[in-house]
Amino acid sequence: MLLANASHELRTPLSRIRLGVELFEAKPDPRIKTELARDIAELDDLIEEILLASRLDIAAAPPATEDVDLLALVAEECAHYKGVTLDGELVVLRGDSRLLRRLVRNLLDNAQRHGRPPIRVELRRNGSRASLSVIDAGEGIPPSAREQVFLPFHRLRGDRKGAGLGLALVRQIARLHGGDAMVTPRPDAPSCIVVQLRIA
Ligand SMILES: Nc1ncnc2c1ncn2[C@@H]1O[C@H](COP(=O)(O)OP(=O)(O)OP(=O)(O)O)[C@@H](O)[C@H]1O
Numbered sequence: 001m002l003l004a005n006a007s008h009e010l011r012t013p014l015s016r017i018r019l020g021v022e023l024f025e026a027k028p029d030p031r032i033k034t035e036l037a038r039d040i041a042e043l044d045d046l047i048e049e050i051l052l053a054s055r056l057d058i059a060a061a062p063p064a065t066e067d068v069d070l071l072a073l074v075a076e077e078c079a080h081y082k083g084v085t086l087d088g089e090l091v092v093l094r095g096d097s098r099l100l101r102r103l104v105r106n107l108l109d110n111a112q113r114h115g116r117p118p119i120r121v122e123l124r125r126n127g128s129r130a131s132l133s134v135i136d137a138g139e140g141i142p143p144s145a146r147e148q149v150f151l152p153f154h155r156l157r158g159d160r161k162g163a164g165l166g167l168a169l170v171r172q173i174a175r176l177h178g179g180d181a182m183v184t185p186r187p188d189a190p191s192c193i194v195v196q197l198r199i200a
């Protein structure tokens with residue numbers, strides 16, 4: 001399914017590039033060249049994400065493990081976004097910091113892109129588990145789509161702002177770290193994604 005969807009998704013930037021090349025041949029405008037470079041970069045990112053998803057799919061453990069200060073990592077990522085508040089406890093776990101950074105970034109991207117500000121992030125420690133919640137003030141994900149959004153390339157109807165790989169990667173990364181990712185709305189936070197990770 002990943003392969004079939006991936007081939008389909010790669011067609012969109014490819015056909016834009018094809019069109020750009022034709023336009024550029026007819027009229028060598030530097031703006032067309034800039035657009036082409038952007039489309040190529042986007043295609044490159046998409047391929048990188050598809051490859052990562054397929055690599056993680058067959059991995060049994062995180063590729064590289066080290067002691068990760070998750071609170072520091074989450075704080076660094078939150079600092080890249082405007083208007084995000086973090087309420088966190090100290091959590092240090094064995095994991096792959098590059099993947100965990102990506103997990104946090106994907107969730108913050110989603111909150112910003114699909115949700116509404118303000119964005120709240122909570123990091124809690126419950127015994128041998130850490131739980132990371134990313135909450136925004138939007139409507140959240142409807143009950144009927146709560147599992148599907150974790151499938152590769154699944155987007156809510158009409159949502160064409162991204163490829164639909166972000167949450168699939170979030171879940172894969174969480175599972176590789178002995179946990180999981182779920183859409184977990186709360187009465188005070190209808191738009192809330194929770195990631196659980198194993199600490200010990
Ligand atoms: N915070 C949120 N609020 C509302 N809808 C969301 C939120 N996060 C995700 N979604 C919905 O879930 C879909 C899947 O999210 P996912 O991160 O997998 O893909 P994407 O953001 O569309 O693309 P990508 O992350 O690959 O750039 C989104 O397209 C969006 O419709």
Ligand SMILES: [Mg+2]
Pocket residue numbers: 106109110162164165166167
């Ligand atoms: Mg996303």
